[in-house]
Amino acid sequence: MKCSATSLGAIALVLASSTPALAQAAQDAEEAEALPEAVAEGERVDDAYEIGTGNDSGVSTITRKEIEARTPGSGDVNQLLKILPSVQFDRNEGIADREAIQDLRPADISISGGRIYDNLVTIDGVDANSRLDISNDNPFNFNEVAGASAQTLWLDSELIGAITLRDSSVSAEYGRFTGGALDIQTREARRTFGASANVNYSSDALVNYIVSDGTRAAYEASGDPLPDAPEFRKWRFGVSLDAPIGDRGGLLVAANRSRADVLYFRSAGYDFEPGFRSSVSDSFLVSGNYDLAPDLVLSGQVSYSPYESEAANQNGIDNLITSKGGGLASNLRLTATGDVRWDIKASFAHNDTSRTAPPANYSIPSFSANGNVCSNTNCTQGGFGDLDQTQDTYGLTAKIGTDVGPGELRGGLDLQRIDVLRERPETAFAFSRALVEDADENPVPPSAIVCSEPDSLTCVTGEYALGQYSEYRAYTADIGIDSVGLWAEYDMSLGDVDLRAGVRYDYESFLGNHNVAPRLAATWNIAPGWEITGGANRYYGRSMLTYAIREQYPDNFIYRRTGTYVGGDYVVDDWNLYRTSVSTGYSDSDLDTPYSDELTAAVTAPLLGGKLRAKGIYRDGRDEFAKSLRRVEDYVLETGATATRRFYVMTNDGRSEYRGVSLEWMRTFGKHTIALNTNLSKTSSNTENYLETSFDVEEEGEFVFYGGEVVDLVALLNENQRLEYASPFFINASWTALWFDDRLTTNVNLRYRDGFEQIEDTGVNETVDGRRYDVYDIVLYPERINVDLNAQIDVLRSSFGTLTADIRASNLLDTIPARNSVQISQPYQYGRSFWFGLKFRY
Template sequence: MFTRSHTSILALVASQGLLLAPAVQAQDVQAVTLPEIIAEGDGVGESYTINSGADDTGVDSGTSIIGEDEIEDRTPGSGDVNQLLKILPTVQFTREEGLASPDDIIDLRPANISISGGRIYENLITIDGMDVNSRLDITNDNVYNANEPAGNSAQTIWLDSSLIGEIILRDSNISAEYGSFTGGALEITTRTPRRYLAAEAYGFYTGDGITGFNVSDATLAAFGDDPLPVSPQFHQWRFGGSVDMPLSQDVAILLAAGRKIAEVTSYRHPNYGGGSYTESSTSDNYLASIVADLSDDMTLRAKAAYSPYETMNSRNNALGLDVLTKGGGFTGEIELANRGDLNWEVVAAYTHSNSGRESSTPGYSIPSNTTFGGVCSSSTCSLGGNGNLDQTQDNYALSFNASSQIGAGTLRGGFGYERVDAFRSRPEDQYSYSRGDTVADLPGSYGVTGTIICQDTTANTCADGEYALGQYNFGKQYDVAVGLDKLFAWAEYSLSAGAFDLRGGLRYDYESFLGNHDFAPRLAASWNLPLEGWVLTAGANRYYGKSMLAYAIREAYPRTILYRREGTVVGNDVVFADSDWTLYRETQPASYGQADLDTPYSDELTAALTGTVLGGQVRLKGIYRRGKDEFASSPSELVTVDTATGTSLYRSYTITNDGRSTYKGISLEWLRSLGTRHSLALNMNYSTTRSNNADYFETSDDEEFGEDIFLYHGDLISGLEIKQMNRRLDYAAPFIANATWTALWLDDRVTTNLNFRYRTGFDQIEDTTVNQTVDGVRYDVYDDVRYRDNFDVNLNVQVEVIRSQFGSLTADLRLENMLNRIPSKEHVSISYPYQYGRQAWLGLRYNF
């Protein structure tokens, strides 16, 4: 225990001025002497721990754990705990990360991740044991899409880092306890209520004043001599608090709430006046948790989290096309656990997510030389939106797990039931009007020189003496409800025999949507080598994926109907009436037939060597995955049906099991704590990831690309060969290297975390848009496009300004992209050219 006076955090931030964005202006800050305070240092923990699964043996060679203290020290200012996974070698992020369009700036959802080569929707992500993966379509990111909401992400529920107590990533040799994935398993656990009275309040801020912006060379070349638009103007706030309170010696509760807000200034298209307007997002977190010791051996836990998310977008080349996109939801669970000769737990859980949207209806495209339509300088002006879409997913789960010492080993197992209900609705009919005739068009269209007369009772579709709209799309109201029942059971036996640890497991899964009975064996063995502390592990495992309900929902969409009308010439005028509307065309959304589909699965071979080098723990690990029976779409078939009243036109697909993938990766990790003041973690991963389709709505290359011939390096090769030579486009950098260093300074009053991430570039074979004739036949020319490497450095600094019997006040600086590098060097955009440069988050935290 010690005493020491310190200067204010303002002096510290000023001293870091050279690291902040260019937009930050230097200011004179006078040091202020603070009152005498008392502090106690607890030391700094390891960046993460390895090989600490249920068996706590080498067979859990694919397990990595990030604890509560490390979450607080290392999370970026945004509070997104998924970003913490960048310190692990087998997790990949999109190479488009760091773009600074208005949509990117206000997107507060967690980062999507790929684990061991899996696609972003192929992971098992749980919060307090509850599955929070989406079974709906996550491929649409266009908020103005007329038929698809854009609020759905791979992770339906997410919580701020201040509420998280532990993160466990399993990338290989995964226990039979976990299923419904072919990528990896990410287990997020909210923190347990403290058994003493405690309170916390925090606030963070970032904005354009402490953020730099960069533009790629490719975008600068696209602009040429034209000036760049004004750089983004935005603000983000993150604030909240919590209270831990013991109700008795055996009962404690935690109550917490937090909010994130993002606002960005956008500008209308010059044709719409170029004025500014605000787009925004809000993400809320509410958590209530209680733990009660019913006896020495039995504990009752109950948790409920509510995390609604809303984003308000407004299209810049329209008026009234505002879209409120929803996300997040509710999750709750009750757990009764017993610890003794027989350890068991019963868990009941429920999750509800809402990913719909709200938008006005009807929509209009009206000639601008009219009273109602004269809101822009284009020939026609767009007003109104695409209507509401409701979309929800509900998960109900009940499970039982137990473990006991049986003979010389430990038997673990469990079983459970889960119900998944998905719902999509267009709650009211949607109309979109266009194709306007004005009085000036009458001589050419009708051969008259009079005026327009309206006998139309629908508002804004006709105006006497001005215009009449001659077309509308009709989207009928609909409700679609689909669901599935899931049953599972698992068992595994772990045994230590001399220098060997063995684990054999089997998992059974059944989902009523596909109707398949899937058995997944899991085998792992480790050998404690004669060299003390060294363990060699090998494993062979099968992982089955899950059903997707997106196909079934799309299959139930109603047809979109297109109506047109012509006016009636009366004398020298043209009369437009409701009775003039006639069916012009029916368009059925793509049909997705499915029958006798197998469950996608991945077979894994893995090996790992762990030991001690230079005083730290080292892990060398190899993973080979081969994914089969993955969902894909057949090439579309255009179906045209003539009817008495019009033409029905749609595309028909068949869902297949023709998707496949491979992943080969080798990683090396080294972790060491240097006393209680410093902690280091270094790791790297080299991998190749290949697949013949990007997602479940894309066709497989065997059918789509097999007959296409292209010119590549002077040779004629098939599209299938090009597809097979390419790696997956995203989430698949061949080489990654990470380093993180956490340290305590000034008598444990200052905590710093410096982390590095290097992602190597790679070559992608792409269309050059050039055509070349060979032997009289024209071919598209393909060539190698180089995606360059990227190096990112981030710094977190926490300074304990005051500590006394009344609590502690900590000032916080979280600096991202410290070297001010361009995140995506190949990105080209005229509309939104900027990318994030150096960005600072400033915060204060009070703990009692």
């Protein structure tokens, strides 16, 4: 680890240098104030996050004040989870390629070693997890959408009231995960009148771009200059209104929009034509609560968060693709308190990850009138057609609890119906292979071409005729599954020991497995504030429907045509089937449900006026989904040629391991709160996702050259840490403070990620005893330190409301995110960058 005193000193220097300017701004604002103040005195900061105690030692909650203080300018609340030691993020964050800049979806996260799709994510308790394929990020894929992400629904930070993470020792109430459980709660409607409006802005003018040494060296070696840095502009703005419902309830109506516009350029053949592509993420929320009786509350929320992102291939025209995401979440809840405590909630969630695209793609000779849009031999226009993809989740949960003997008995029901649809509503086409003089087969002078049909983009008399097209036929694939969960839990105290024993039963009709997961935890209260907690738990995952959907894809068909000379004319013939491209076969059969076994221990204690939590998590993931080749089948094409079709089956060959130790300390004193934590872990797995073959199978029997000798590749790969979402050591620090009569709120976040080593293929070969082997060696992934600073200052306070100026700075020390990155097409990384904003609250 190389977190030096120099780095910490630089942070202190930045803060010290900024304090006079902030103080002067506060003084100027106070002198400009014309109306009397109407603010509450004695404001205080919240803890950076609230630490769960006792048998809830795996719980951490971030409250509204810290959400306001620490959220980055993008409004992505998932980024707040960087302060929690069990959460991992993409190692390549900070690469400033245009697609990443334009992407407004929330950051993917790994919790306690789970993959990004292994978590239970809920919005106000409503399931927000995809059952569909999230692996494709290429919007130009002819047969797959690119809008799907692990989290199907999300909202702007302005609408979030609290975030609760459960990373270990999770109650039996929560199921369908093998990573962690994340519940994002929207802001509760207030029972008094209130309103707010906000606007935030960032652009490339507020970013210092950085280029890694490796990328710069690659450009110098090629002799090419660096391309222009990405140009973009981003806006976030929104409004909210709170109103009472009599004296027994409240209603909240809010709307927010985030928009990114990024400048792209087409390729050299298309004269580098510039054009902006946009992404838009909306957040609408209607939330209310009403006291039906002193011990009975009716509440409900409806949130709508549609997302659209534009893309256009640089090698073509008229090819705009719009990928969708997000959707709708709604719930109605009745909660009773008293001797018997119960809660019942009905919910519905809709996720739309469809795409719209032109229905046909054409590759047309550039010498023709239709194709004269580029300098290449052939010019491309159009796309590969619309794809519809949706997921609907209907839910009903009920839970009840009452005191029984020395403790509390709780139990509940968790029902879901999930309907997924994948559809190509209309057949799409891709036309190519012009019949011209320089064609590979049957060269034809353009002037001789005579179309048998009226002129179109596929044929123009006297110019060209396209001789091949691929047909992607319309289809509908839909699946419905039922999910049943039952759970019971008993909490009791026996002197200084608190015990929690629970069990959860889950069944999903798709896999057809009956899964029983025990959950056990015990806490010894050894002294006031001192607790030692231990737990042993099993967590079962959920069905993934990617393979079942792909199993229903139709075959693809290729048609060709030539022509016949009649005198000096070349009359184009009709189309004939040339080849059937049989889709890859997939299937699911006799699969077990993935599960993770956990042992955990935690100590919580008072220390130096604050709170300390030390925690260890030991996880073994088994029966995880992976791909395996089932059989290879030869068949005869219509042309008489022989082709091969591969059939894959989904298996339980995947596995993972997580060993993590974390140490957390936080303290709130006066107008300041400080949080420090660190995590040391190792995460390993034999697959990256469910569409990969495990290396235990794929590399079985393979030998490579490493460390001067020939070794077994599987054994070598098992030594590696997982590459993504698995930094083995990091340190987090957060400091939130109020200044100048609570007019100024500042927050500083520091994250240090240590470097680590991986054993990888070097691309070199070595011959040993007459046999060639791939050479493997150790590759170093360097360390990184990142500091963010947020500052909010009330420039005007009056009886009519408060106007706040907002600045959010990322990577304050201007460090390079990925020092070993070598990217030629888009070489830039984010250095220091800023968001500026204003917010009015009444």
